[in-house]
Amino acid sequence: xxxxxxxSHELFRLLNPKEVExxxxxxxxxxxxxxxxxxxxxxxxxxxxxxLKGRVELQRPTTAGVSLLVDDLAEGSVFGVSSLTGMxxxxxxxxxxxxxxxxxxxxxxxxxxxxxxxxxxxxxxxxISEIFFKRYVEAMEKxxxxxxxxxxxxx
Numbered sequence: 001x002x003x004x005x006x007x008s009h010e011l012f013r014l015l016n017p018k019e020v021e022x023x024x025x026x027x028x029x030x031x032x033x034x035x036x037x038x039x040x041x042x043x044x045x046x047x048x049x050x051x052l053k054g055r056v057e058l059q060r061p062t063t064a065g066v067s068l069l070v071d072d073l074a075e076g077s078v079f080g081v082s083s084l085t086g087m088x089x090x091x092x093x094x095x096x097x098x099x100x101x102x103x104x105x106x107x108x109x110x111x112x113x114x115x116x117x118x119x120x121x122x123x124x125x126x127x128i129s130e131i132f133f134k135r136y137v138e139a140m141e142k143x144x145x146x147x148x149x150x151x152x153x154x155x
Contacts, residue, residue, distance in 0.1 A: 002027050005103055009050060011078055011127055014120045019113045026109035030102045038080070038094035038102055045082040045090050047104045051075055054100025059093045060139065067093065070139045081128050083107035 002024040006012045012020065029052065032038065038049060041061050051073050058079060059067035070092055073079060082090050084107055114121030 002029065002103065005050070005052060009076065011050075011124060014123055015113070015117075019117065019120075022113055023105060023110055026106040028104050030104050032096045032100050032102060034096055034098050034100075036096050038096065038100075039090050040093045041090060043090050045080065045087055046107050047080055048078065048083045048107050048110060049080040049094070050103040050105070051077045051079065052101040052103050054096060054102075055098040056100055056102070057095050057097050058135070059095060060091070061093060068139070068142065070142075071135050072097075078128065078131055081132050084111065084125065084128050085132060 003020055006015070006020050006024055006027070007017075012023070015023070030038070032054075038056060039045075039047075053075060056073045056077070056079065057069055058071040058073065060070050061067050071077075071079075079094055080090065114124055
């Protein structure tokens with residue numbers, strides 16, 4: 001099942017069958033209930049995740065006890081990309097907002113496969129960078145809107 005999910009996912013289509021097998025052997029499917037965390041802010045960041053089924057929100061906790069919604073993930077979304085950017089800890093909470101199935105990929109194994117095949121590795125890292133940057137821009141836009149709304153209320 002894991003092999004088929006990897007082969008069909010847009011991020012991993014460039015990998016050859018042997019590479020997919022290596023990653024699959026170090027992967028597993030997590031079944032989570034609504035309200036459960038896939039990971040939290042500050043958790044170690046070794047795995048990369050793919051949402052197979054359900055819905056997950058990426059949230060940034062604040063010191064005020066309120067969480068900022070960074071992204072609402074649909075099936076097929078890749079998250080936990082901190083694991084491939086050299087960061088040792090996650091910066092967000094990943095919370096299931098519906099019963100979900102999540103593919104957990106060990107980043108060390110994935111990095112070895114990508115390092116051994118630099119052209120494919122570059123293409124996959126490029127896509128992961130795009131995902132990371134898109135989330136960053138969207139979070140900044142949300143923060144800007146919140147600041148503007150707060151300023152307008154004070155006026």
